[in-house]
Amino acid sequence: MYFPPFAAEDFRQDVHWSTYRCIAGNTVGTIISRDVAVYGVVLQKYEPEVQNPSGFIGSNVLIKCNIPSFAKEYVTITSWLQEPNFNIYPSLEGDGKSHMLLSGELLVYNITRNDAKKIYRCRTHHKLTQDSVVSRNAGEIQLTEFRDRVPPIMNEKSSQFFTRLGDPVVVPCIAYANPKPTFRWFTKRSNEKYIQNILASGRAKIKDGTLIISAVEKTDNGAFYCIATNSEGTETFEAKILVTYPLASTIQPSIQTINIGQPADLICSVTGFPKHNIRWLKNGRTLGSGSRVRLITREHVRFSSIIKEDKGIYQCFIDNDIDSAQSSAELRLGEVAPQLLYKFIEQTMKSGPSVSLKCSASGNPTPNIVWNLDGFSLQNNERLMIGQYMTMFGDVISHVNISAVKTEDGGAYECRAISRAGEDFHSARLNIYGMPYVRFMPKLSAIAGKLFILKCPVAGYPIESVLVTKDGMRLPVNM
Template sequence: MLGTAVSRYRWPHPDEVLAASYGHAYPITSAASVPTTYLEYYDYDPYFPDHGTEPPNFTARPQTFTVEMGQSVIIPCDYTNAGEHKLIIKKVSARGGNEKLLAVDIHKVTPDQRISITGARLTISHIRPRDAGTYLCYFDLDPPVQLKHTLLVQYAATVSSLVPPEQHVAKGSSVTLECEAHGNPHPTIHWSRQEGKLPSGQHTSQGIRLTLTDVDQGAEGTYLCTADNDIGDPASAAMAIIIEYPPEVTPEKAVVRTREGAQMELVCVVQGRPTPEVVWTRDGQPVQDIVMDTQPQLPTHTHTSTTVLSGHSLPTHRHSLLITSLAEKDFGSYMCIAENAHGRKHAAIQVTGLPEVPDITSSPNGDESTRYTLTWKTESYSPVKEFIIMYRKAHRGVWQGNGSLVMEGSWNKVSSAVEAEDEVNKAQYSMAYILTNLEVATDYLAIVRVRNKYGWSDESNYFQFSTQKALKISRATSLVSPCWSVD
């Protein structure tokens, strides 16, 4: 078999032959005088083919290897008829670029400790994503003899946010969350919310973007972009949305009843972001020389299975105004005014010494024919001195020709002073009065007012009651005897 010569020459004339041996050229006069040793190293020109020599042949077949990251793979380059031709193994990156020489014959030339060569097989251990690409086994002939393998590396999904980790969004506006994911196979992306359902009412939504429109406090929370490709565990990136909105003010009590000398606390609960500034006024003037206090108010209900990031729950504060010794001049209308960058809101609290509107507590169905006991209760921090009862029959009225409704009967009025009680600090009053000279089985309407040292309460709601219903039995006034006929 002829080997590969160091240099290739053509015979221009039968009498002039150049033989190549060990890197040197020798002129000779005829082919007959060329030593056998020299001919073994002679590489013939295509004009003079050597029909007794076969090129190298790969016995392995092209393959595509799909391997998960961290595993190992063997790249086969098995061949025959190589002679003194050297097997070369190199890699072409999956993303293109320069070729990287890995091995020549049985010698590894790459410094990568994860790669080893055994015979005509290349082993790669602890596969990484960068190992993906095309692996070429070839002999440097003209034309080259080569075998091509493809290595695909599967690896778990990774994900990263493309927006800031925390976004402050004005109420009523729109916001878009976006993330990107990598992995092989390419991951799918879905969105969820740590606090529960998405504002749309769905549990999840797919896609690289999540757009929320016309947001309010209900959209606030931590959103998760999760990527999954069934290789390893899913990966998630968290993004928080914080809704900024105008103040919301709610008084704990819209009317506070008290008396002189008592301690009074007015409270309003304020929400808003940024945290609103709060001031108090009385009858339109700033409140001075009064103790004011502001403190956060914790939610009354907390769902233990929900993770709430610090500062992401609705900011609620309890603002109080304290008067330690109330004077009559302190009665009036107070305003709790809250303001932030998005607006201003207020709530009114009325401080008064007047009695509360009476609440009638008696049964609507009386148990007496011509009398009825009316009972009621009221709140007053000053002793109740007097009450007034107004009552009349509950007629529906008669429609007149001009379309007006005329109610029959007029109001009867009963008033009475209330005896002073020993309980100075009493606040709840339960009272009663017996109405007499009523008609049997008749419906009535009644209203009640009470008075203390500061004045009269408002009227109670209309209350309908009736005297005892009489059972009317109609009896026959005559008996009729049957007639008998006898034939």
């Protein structure tokens, strides 16, 4: 699917701001893709703006670069410029004085009067236009003199930090206080020594109140708390670290062949986190459950007894607020011998009207229906037409339509459903009132020692008797 460029006045929300799915299908089944979200963006110029934070000597200060809401999703803060020409780039720990966090903010440790004289600009990158924009305004630290004692004050009491498994995360804890506070990190987990354990492992460190984890693990998912304390009081900051890992799913078995009436299981193995929703589809439609098809768990589907309609493609979809994934598996039916579901009946009629004979059959693989008349293959002609089609459930239906029947159309009609799994047949007479009539018989072949059956292709009704002769002698001669 291709979306050509469009002018702002041509923007259509139902086209350019919508969710799409791709659907693919064949005789085996149907699958659908994950949701594809399309967001058409009308480009607008944006101006990053650097805040002027306040602080006092000895405290840590966090400088933020604000991006307008309409561009925030597409703009990344790539670096900071401390004028005139000192560039600060993202790092795990910084240089001891200036530390650009992985999330884009600039953290200045232990500010001095000299730091209040410096000015900072942020440099940004727009991922759609590839433009690099430096903030016009320059940020400065507003130094505040505190003569009185002040308990710790935090501008932010909580924040969320999204990070992928194995990636680093840097969590600052900023508090304004006089005298300078001390910082302590802890968790409310069953293991109260969790912080001490990750510090001892070398996987994490605390630098002037900033928690630095070099490679997050799944167990890091959850809330961390920072307490800032001085002689005047305490304040607590809650940092929710949300660890993610790309979702993936696999259905086992990916292909299975089950005979009708037998049980079957489909199990969706899921990796990645966080896990939210799991849903099952069959041939692109939501899988219904009941007494025969049950969800043992969200990941486990059980069929107590397979029926013909169960064959097809099954998909397991998983998603959360960040990611989604799907997998598919095919359920095939074992070979089932053909079975005639509908059979035409014997009919007796006069010449002239039309007549239709119908047979339908099921089986796996789908059988083919052939027609015979008195044991000889039936062929299309100007008055006789054979038609066959398959239903959505895999049944095959075949008709013999005869227009303006004549006496010679009478005889024993047979429909035979055939596949590699076996065959089934049905025969009944079509009687047309009229004089006796014997149709032409082609040359016949037989094998010595094997059974040979000959049906006399007789039409007309009623028939009093049928005689078969060989070389002028009436058969049979040796019953």
